[in-house]
Amino acid sequence: xxxxxxxxxxxxxxxxxxxxxxxxxxxxxxxxxxxxxxxxxxxxxxxxxxxxxxxxxxxxxxxxxxxxxxxxxxxxxxxxxxxxxxxxxxxxxxxxxxxxxxxxxxxxxxxxxxxxxxxxxxxxxxxxxxxxxxxxxxxxxxxxxxxxxxxxxxxxxxxxxxxxxxxxxxxxxxxxxxxxxxxxxxxxxxxxxxxxxxxxxxxxxxxxxxxxxxxxxxxxxxxxxxxxxxxxxxxxxxxxxxxxxxxxxxxxxxxxxxxxxxxxxxxxxxxxxxxxxxxxxxxxxxxxxxxxxxxxxxxxxxxxxxxxxxxxxxxxxxxxxxxxxxxxxxxxxxxxxxxxxxxxxxxxxxxxxxxxxxxxxxxxxxxxxxxxxxxxxxxxxxxxxxxxxxxxxxxxxxxxxxxxxxxxxxxxxxxxxxxxxxxxxxxxxxxxxxxxxxxxxxxxxxxxxxxxxxxxxxxxxxxxxxxxxx
Amino acid sequence: xxxxxxxxxxxxxxxxxxxxxxxxxxxxxxxxxxxxxxxxxxxxxxxxxxxxxxxxxxxxxxxxxxxxxxxxxxxxxxxxxxxxxxxxxxxxxxxxxxxxxxxxxxxxxxxxxxxxxxxxxxxxxxxxxxxxxxxxxxxxxxxxxxxxxxxxxxxxxxxxxxxxxxxxxxxxxxxxxxxxxxxxxxxxxxxxxxxxxxxxxxxxxxxxxxxxxxxxxxxxxxxxxxxxxxxxxxxxxxxxxxxxxxxxxxxxxxxxxxxxxxxxxxxxxxxxxxxxxxxxxxxxxxxxxxxxxxxxxxxxxxxxxxxxxxxxxxxxxxxxxxxxxxxxxxxxxxxxxxxx
Numbered sequence: 001x002x003x004x005x006x007x008x009x010x011x012x013x014x015x016x017x018x019x020x021x022x023x024x025x026x027x028x029x030x031x032x033x034x035x036x037x038x039x040x041x042x043x044x045x046x047x048x049x050x051x052x053x054x055x056x057x058x059x060x061x062x063x064x065x066x067x068x069x070x071x072x073x074x075x076x077x078x079x080x081x082x083x084x085x086x087x088x089x090x091x092x093x094x095x096x097x098x099x100x101x102x103x104x105x106x107x108x109x110x111x112x113x114x115x116x117x118x119x120x121x122x123x124x125x126x127x128x129x130x131x132x133x134x135x136x137x138x139x140x141x142x143x144x145x146x147x148x149x150x151x152x153x154x155x156x157x158x159x160x161x162x163x164x165x166x167x168x169x170x171x172x173x174x175x176x177x178x179x180x181x182x183x184x185x186x187x188x189x190x191x192x193x194x195x196x197x198x199x200x201x202x203x204x205x206x207x208x209x210x211x212x213x214x215x216x217x218x219x220x221x222x223x224x225x226x227x228x229x230x231x232x233x234x235x236x237x238x239x240x241x242x243x244x245x246x247x248x249x250x251x252x253x254x255x256x257x258x259x260x261x262x263x264x265x266x267x268x269x270x271x272x273x274x275x276x277x278x279x280x281x282x283x284x285x286x287x288x289x290x291x292x293x294x295x296x297x298x299x300x301x302x303x304x305x306x307x308x309x310x311x312x313x314x315x316x317x318x319x320x321x322x323x324x325x326x327x328x329x330x331x332x333x334x335x336x337x338x339x340x341x342x343x344x345x346x347x348x349x350x351x352x353x354x355x356x357x358x359x360x361x362x363x364x365x366x367x368x369x370x371x372x373x374x375x376x377x378x379x380x381x382x383x384x385x386x387x388x389x390x391x392x393x394x395x396x397x398x399x400x401x402x403x404x405x406x407x408x409x410x411x412x413x414x415x416x417x418x419x420x421x422x423x424x425x426x427x428x429x430x431x432x433x434x435x436x437x438x439x440x441x442x443x444x445x446x447x448x449x450x451x452x453x454x455x456x457x458x459x460x461x462x463x464x465x466x467x468x469x470x
Numbered sequence: 471x472x473x474x475x476x477x478x479x480x481x482x483x484x485x486x487x488x489x490x491x492x493x494x495x496x497x498x499x500x501x502x503x504x505x506x507x508x509x510x511x512x513x514x515x516x517x518x519x520x521x522x523x524x525x526x527x528x529x530x531x532x533x534x535x536x537x538x539x540x541x542x543x544x545x546x547x548x549x550x551x552x553x554x555x556x557x558x559x560x561x562x563x564x565x566x567x568x569x570x571x572x573x574x575x576x577x578x579x580x581x582x583x584x585x586x587x588x589x590x591x592x593x594x595x596x597x598x599x600x601x602x603x604x605x606x607x608x609x610x611x612x613x614x615x616x617x618x619x620x621x622x623x624x625x626x627x628x629x630x631x632x633x634x635x636x637x638x639x640x641x642x643x644x645x646x647x648x649x650x651x652x653x654x655x656x657x658x659x660x661x662x663x664x665x666x667x668x669x670x671x672x673x674x675x676x677x678x679x680x681x682x683x684x685x686x687x688x689x690x691x692x693x694x695x696x697x698x699x700x701x702x703x704x705x706x707x708x709x710x711x712x713x714x715x716x717x718x719x720x721x722x723x724x725x726x727x728x729x730x731x732x733x734x735x736x737x738x739x740x741x742x743x744x745x746x747x748x749x750x751x752x753x754x755x756x757x758x759x760x761x762x763x764x765x766x767x768x769x770x771x772x773x774x775x776x777x778x779x780x781x782x783x784x785x786x787x788x789x790x791x792x793x794x795x796x797x798x799x800x801x802x803x804x805x806x807x808x809x810x
Contacts, residue, residue: 055664057519199746204736204803205801
């Protein structure tokens with residue numbers, strides 16, 4: 001197995017949703033660092049066009065309900081040419097967790113995801129300002145109830161605790177002053193939209209989408225003292241102060257490290273996080289600079305970093321479907337794909353609380369593991385899927401009439417990833433392959449039974465412990 | 471009211487309210503309308519996946535009396551539908567409905583009895599890959615857009631294949647995923663050539679006569695037109711789906727009117743607000759025609775925030791009384807205008 005291929009596959013498992021061998025070959029022709037640069041500055045993405053989706057799926061045109069909105073985002077993840085754009089949007093979705101349950105407004109949530117795409121790579125300052133203006137976030141954390149005469153601290157508190165600095169780095173007074181600065185930041189027709197959201201009202205003519213509104217007459221323009229600074233701060237001034245704080249750099253770098261590099265932070269990881277913090281300040285708070293430092297670090301490229309994260313359910317579902325080549329055009333049962341993310345514990349656009357999901361090994365319990373394995377095995381053991389056919393073609397290339405079990409297993413592992421498995425797992429896979437009987441080829445190709453035989457082995461590999469790791 | 475030199479188009483009323491199930495008045499992602507016996511209004515409800523067992527045709531009248539509904543659930547059994555697209559009454563008063571998933575045309579009586587069906591997936595004569603728009607002429611001849619085969623097929627009233635035209639492409643007589651289809655008084659055929667952003671006019675045997683519109687947002691342009699209908703004067707009404715508007719062209723192909731929609735509350739909607747005064751109180755202090763910020767300033771987003779505007783106009787039909795019906799899938803309603 002080529003080290004270059006193995007490293008590139010590792011990068012794409014983390015900075016994307018895995019990659020097919022065709023995609024890996026393209027990335028390899030650019031080289032590692034150029035690929036990192038391209039991932040971080042992707043330009044316009046190619047993906048399934050909105051018009052095709054909207055014509056076929058009425059629910060994804062109207063976006064009245066959660067399932068259609070989740071499926072709509074999944075299409076983007078499944079077909080995008082810029083996987084990091086979606087992977088990073090998913091990171092922000094987990095960090096700035098905003099859920100459908102309270103809002104009952106799927107279009108607003110997808111507009112928030114669009115905002116993550118637009119600002120997610122750039123200045124953390126701009127991202128936090130846009131987040132504070134985001135109508136879904138405003139209603140989610142009650143900033144529409146944060147008035148000049150009666151503040152509501154909810155958004156101010158979470159902005160500091162969960163979104164930027166982390167607990168212990170500010171006072172209760174800072175929270176109050178922060179909340180005052182964001183008074184007047186609300187959404188258009190806030191009173192009507194709030195009533196509709198609370199009643200989940202779809203009447204008379206479906207949902208009415210939202211946008212931000214600033215009400216100057218409801219803003220507290222008085223003097224505020226925040227993190228030691230004094231002024232007639234508005235919300236943007238507060239964000240300006242937040243992003244210059246060292247705890248903010250540490251908070252953001254650590255969260256990015258845990259999402260893209262390793263669930264656990266060891267001593268070497270601490271050093272990488274320090275370098276990421278330096279990049280944060282040197283670049284003027286640019287997220288892409290922080291990620292570039294991470295992806296190009298020796299730590300990230302090391303063997304130690306590989307397979308050190310449990311795939312999140314969405315990563316798992318999207319990665320498997322992309323490998324299988326599924327859902328590349330509008331498909332009636334795409335909603336079941338979104339439902340899979342719910343069954344596995346990560347309902348897209350439906351985080352359980354503002355704290356998002358508990359990640360790492362907490363993704364796995366007996367119920368969700370069964371869902372994962374069943375889904376991956378079913379997708380990848382289907383020889384009719386284009387992606388599976390491509391793996392089969394590659395596996396059998398170079399053989400004339402017979403592939404021994406050991407070679408078949410190694411070759412499948414190679415072209416499904418490459419995926420590194422332990423000796424026990426490999427042994428078990430070889431036993432399974434042998435139990436299927438010898439794989440005979442005709443003129444170097446499998447017949448229908450032979451393809452099904454290889455596909456069953458591919459499905460079995462998707463059931464292994466190692467396949468659940470990124 | 472929109473007034474041109476020869477035609478005025480006057481808003482009349484809106485009929486509709488969201489209704490997800492088989493429980494009376496209201497629509498669920500309506501996709502087409504057909505005017506049947508007694509001027510009753512038949513509405514095809516495509517429904518979203520979670521509510522797909524309520525796929526149905528609902529029947530009401532202009533006075534907003536909800537008369538009855540029929541449907542057989544989601545599936546490919548007799549009378550059932552999966553992804554219904556369009557419908558039309560034939561000369562014998564039978565209702566023909568296309569289904570782009572089952573690749574079938576099903577014939578119903580006006581009371582919902584299943585009378586027949588034809589079609590299966592394929593590329594040959596009499597086969598479909600995503601049948602969409604449908605129209606019938608006075609002699610019962612049926613014209614159907616065969617979406618993913620990029621062609622129009624012509625049948626007898628009982629589903630006997632007569633002829634076809636078109637293939638995938640951008641030239642005259644070629645199509646890219648055609649959707650809606652309408653006939654004029656001379657039985658010329660107008661096709662909403664959806665992904666080519668234009669309408670093409672043919673004679674009844676498929677000879678190309680004219681192309682209307684090209685790609686864009688300006689007056690004479692279209693984005694993803696979904697439906698087309700022709701009035702008695704030869705004016706062509708196009709549901710400009712991607713621009714969320716209705717464009718009216720004269721017979722020379724010049725735009726004579728452009729409508730964005732002006733929906734008001736239907737009687738059913740008024741009843742809803744009588745029962746929900748908290749929503750009405752806050753609605754009354756709201757601006758439902760707001761200026762939206764730049765990043766949401768495209769037709770789709772504007773319509774998603776502007777309740778009176780067309781949102782998802784998937785069908786436009788004209789009845790014998792010169793009433794114009796614009797069906798909005800995303801707003802679960804029909805805006806009705808009078809053409810004078």
